[in-house]
Amino acid sequence: MHNIPFVDLKAGFKPVKDEVLRALESVFDEMSLNNGPNLRSLEQEFANYCNTGFAVAVASGTEALHFALLACGVKPGDEVITTPNTFFATVEAIVHSGARPVFVDIDLNTYTMDPNLLASRISSKTKVIIPVHMYGQTAGMSHIKETAGESGIHVIEDACQAHGALYNEKKAGSMAKAGCFSFYFTKNLGAYGEGGIVTTSNEEIANKIMLYRNHGHTSKFEHHVSGFNGRMDELQAAILRIKLKRLEDYNNSRRELADNYNALLKNTPLILPSESKGRRHVYHLYVVRHRMRDSLMEHLNKNGIGTGIHYKIPAHLQEAVKHLGYKKGDYPVTETAASEILSLPMYPELTTSDQEYIAEKIKEFFN
Numbered sequence: 385m386h387n388i389p390f391v392d393l394k395a396g397f398k399p400v401k402d403e404v405l406r407a408l409e410s411v412f413d414e415m416s417l418n419n420g421p422n423l424r425s426l427e428q429e430f431a432n433y434c435n436t437g438f439a440v441a442v443a444s445g446t447e448a449l450h451f452a453l454l455a456c457g458v459k460p461g462d463e464v465i466t467t468p469n470t471f472f473a474t475v476e477a478i479v480h481s482g483a484r485p486v487f488v489d490i491d492l493n494t495y496t497m498d499p500n501l502l503a504s505r506i507s508s509k510t511k512v513i514i515p516v517h518m519y520g521q522t523a524g525m526s527h528i529k530e531t532a533g534e535s536g537i538h539v540i541e542d543a544c545q546a547h548g549a550l551y552n553e554k555k556a557g558s559m560a561k562a563g564c565f566s567f568y569f570t571k572n573l574g575a576y577g578e579g580g581i582v583t584t585s586n587e588e589i590a591n592k593i594m595l596y597r598n599h600g601h602t603s604k605f606e607h608h609v610s611g612f613n614g615r616m617d618e619l620q621a622a623i624l625r626i627k628l629k630r631l632e633d634y635n636n637s638r639r640e641l642a643d644n645y646n647a648l649l650k651n652t653p654l655i656l657p658s659e660s661k662g663r664r665h666v667y668h669l670y671v672v673r674h675r676m677r678d679s680l681m682e683h684l685n686k687n688g689i690g691t692g693i694h695y696k697i698p699a700h701l702q703e704a705v706k707h708l709g710y711k712k713g714d715y716p717v718t719e720t721a722a723s724e725i726l727s728l729p730m731y732p733e734l735t736t737s738d739q740e741y742i743a744e745k746i747k748e749f750f751n
């Protein structure tokens with residue numbers, strides 16, 4: 385019986401094990417645990433990687449989004465626009481800033497915000513737009529930024545699934561007021577714990593994020609704003625620096641695996657992911673679509689193949705935001721996607737023979 389997990393963290397650890405253990409030992413020897421040397425180097429290295437002036441490490445992707453919204457001045461009574469096809473954290477960050485989440489449906493080719501629908505959702509209360517770079521592919525940033533710019537609205541990229549993705553040669557996280565990344569351990573760049581980072585070329589925004597992540601401290605005994613304990617820990621920073629050096633290799637492997645899936649599955653009834661012109665998809669997830677998704681998933685799972693759904697219940701239909709009054713049918717494209725999408729195993733160490741077995745089982749299902 386095959387056993388192909390959805391994500392194989394153990395396989396990813398093996399090649400970096402010695403380096404990671406040495407780095408952790410040196411963190412323990414140093415005991416410089418708050419704003420330590422690895423954290424400061426990671427910030428510099430990640431800013432260089434994204435071509436932004438600054439990067440501020442925080443405790444998670446959710447905090448990255450939350451602090452970026454606060455740094456843009458979002459407050460109760462404001463509206464923040466995003467898509468309902470996202471991990472719920474995007475919406476939580478908006479809610480915790482005090483603003484009302486307003487949704488724009490997605491386009492079914494990229495699963496990201498449909499820029500053609502954006503203008504109609506903008507009101508006098510709209511403060512920020514958060515396009516989400518879903519599954520490793522950026523949203524249509526030119527059109528979104530143009531629409532936002534006409535109304536003087538800030539754009540914050542949710543790049544939590546898109547480390548290294550490109551849009552017209554520009555890195556995800558470098559195209560707006562701020563970019564927010566998660567280092568959750570399954571991400572293309574993942575810690576062995578929690579972590580996140582905000583990228584920006586705006587010094588004022590960077591300074592504000594530094595305040596919010598650390599209790600608003602301006603000096604040891606002074607608190608300039610009521611902030612949070614939202615710091616990244618030095619151990620995770622040390623691990624992330626090791627993996628950041630390999631991020632391009634990881635992403636290239638993911639892209640090769642995606643090409644291989646595309647070739648193996650092209651004659652099946654599945655709708656395969658598409659890479660839009662001018663964009664570099666980094667395949668955090670390889671998402672296919674079919675109306676018999678649930679029974680296909682069951683067939684694959686029965687044959688030892690791990691799968692996922694990202695995500696099964698759209699954000700506007702979550703119990704947590706019931707009070708906002710959204711209902712089924714409000715965002716039909718997202719709702720259709722949610723009932724048909726399936727994520728196949730995807731991680732740099734996946735083998736082509738694993739993929740051949742997965743394709744064989746998919747074909748078996750449709751026959």
Ligand SMILES: Cc1ncc(COP(=O)(O)O)c(C=O)c1O
Pocket residue numbers: 444445446447470471473474516542544545565566567568579580
């Ligand atoms: C699109 C998106 N936004 C936000 C987050 C939140 O990141 P974290 O889990 O690091 O808080 C995630 C991570 O799962 C995500 O995928």
